[in-house]
Amino acid sequence: MKRIYDMIVLGGGPGGYTAALYAARAGMDVLVLERLSPGGQMALTSEIDNYPGFPEGVDGFELGMKFQEQAHRFGAETEYAEVRSMDLGSDPKVLHTPDGDFYARTVVIATGAGPRKLGIENEERLTGRGVHYCAHCDGHFYRGKTVVVVGGGNTAVADALYLSRLAKKVILVHRRDTLRATKIYHEPLKAAENVEFLFNSAVVEILSDGRVTGAAGKDFITGEGRSVAADGVFISIGREPTSALFASQVDVDAYGYIVAGEDTKTSVDGVYAVGDVRTKALRQVVTAAADGFLYNMVRILTGTLLEAAVGKISPDEMTEILESRDRRRAGFTAPPHGLYLNRVDYGDSIEFAAD
Numbered sequence: 001m002k003r004i005y006d007m008i009v010l011g012g013g014p015g016g017y018t019a020a021l022y023a024a025r026a027g028m029d030v031l032v033l034e035r036l037s038p039g040g041q042m043a044l045t046s047e048i049d050n051y052p053g054f055p056e057g058v059d060g061f062e063l064g065m066k067f068q069e070q071a072h073r074f075g076a077e078t079e080y081a082e083v084r085s086m087d088l089g090s091d092p093k094v095l096h097t098p099d100g101d102f103y104a105r106t107v108v109i110a111t112g113a114g115p116r117k118l119g120i121e122n123e124e125r126l127t128g129r130g131v132h133y134c135a136h137c138d139g140h141f142y143r144g145k146t147v148v149v150v151g152g153g154n155t156a157v158a159d160a161l162y163l164s165r166l167a168k169k170v171i172l173v174h175r176r177d178t179l180r181a182t183k184i185y186h187e188p189l190k191a192a193e194n195v196e197f198l199f200n201s202a203v204v205e206i207l208s209d210g211r212v213t214g215a216a217g218k219d220f221i222t223g224e225g226r227s228v229a230a231d232g233v234f235i236s237i238g239r240e241p242t243s244a245l246f247a248s249q250v251d252v253d254a255y256g257y258i259v260a261g262e263d264t265k266t267s268v269d270g271v272y273a274v275g276d277v278r279t280k281a282l283r284q285v286v287t288a289a290a291d292g293f294l295y296n297m298v299r300i301l302t303g304t305l306l307e308a309a310v311g312k313i314s315p316d317e318m319t320e321i322l323e324s325r326d327r328r329r330a331g332f333t334a335p336p337h338g339l340y341l342n343r344v345d346y347g348d349s350i351e352f353a354a355d
Contacts, residue, residue, distance in 0.1 A: 013040025014108030015275025018292025037063020130212025135159035156236035
């Protein structure tokens with residue numbers, strides 16, 4: 001007999017594991033499908049200073065593990081598998097992976113966003129051999145060497161500052177005449193004696209002899225080309241949503257972000273989007289976690305009870321669901337925080353709350 005989860009979360013970042021935590025804490029049968037490791041893009045950051053509760057900062061990978069541990073404490077499960085295709089319109093919804101099919105009544109898309117690429121010659125071929133997208137992950141390879149950082153926003157400037165403490169020289173290439181980064185970064189960057197600037201310029205080719213040897217650029221003002229010698233190139237020009245897999249089944253905007261409001265609802269019933277993958281003004285660890293909370297509290301913290309109330313689940317199925325939740329709760333190390341039938345009527349809708 002196939003197992004049908006109350007909720008499957010796609011992605012184990014802060015938004016995904018917060019959604020899993022709140023749903024599991026309410027007694028729902030929850031599975032997180034993660035391709036690599038907990039934390040998502042957050043795990044690639046060696047120090048996070050602006051997440052509440054960590055006055056000395058916290059390693060991104062460590063924080064990701066804590067998110068997972070907390071969700072698991074209340075009964076959420078994690079499978080490491082890559083979703084290759086899906087049917088979000090079926091009942092139940094089906095997610096296809098090389099390790100088998102998974103079924104869920106609701107799906108939360110929390111796949112986040114990945115680095116935007118330049119799309120220039122040699123970039124793909126040299127990725128991992130001198131071309132990088134995470135300074136904190138790979139910067140230590142360039143101690144005492146020369147590196148190029150491409151970009152002018154907060155990420156690029158933060159990467160340049162970090163690399164300036166390791167590399168002999170950092171060359172920051174930006175297509176405009178001023179940085180777009182917030183002013184808090186400007187003074188430390190100017191004070192770094194080993195940081196050089198190439199404004200009004202773009203990298204058009206990455207030079208190599210098997211590994212990166214430099215970058216070829218173009219000056220937008222003069223039109224002249226210029227090459228710089230470098231041991232590595234760090235591309236920090238923003239992020240793109242990891243949404244291509246879903247674009248044919250849910251609405252996305254012109255940039256590929258899944259269209260979903262503060263209630264996290266997408267254009268498909270029973271499918272929600274949280275964190276950096278959805279349309280939103282701010283993309284931070286704390287806002288991704290808030291999305292996971294909003295998904296549960298605003299919409300379907302007790303989605304299966306709501307389905308039962310409108311006749312989508314038979315009484316026998318409802319009994320089995322609740323009994324299985326009781327069995328899972330019995331193994332908790334903390335007192336159960338389960339469902340209670342606090343029925344609230346809003347016009348024609350019925351919602352059930354949880355503690």
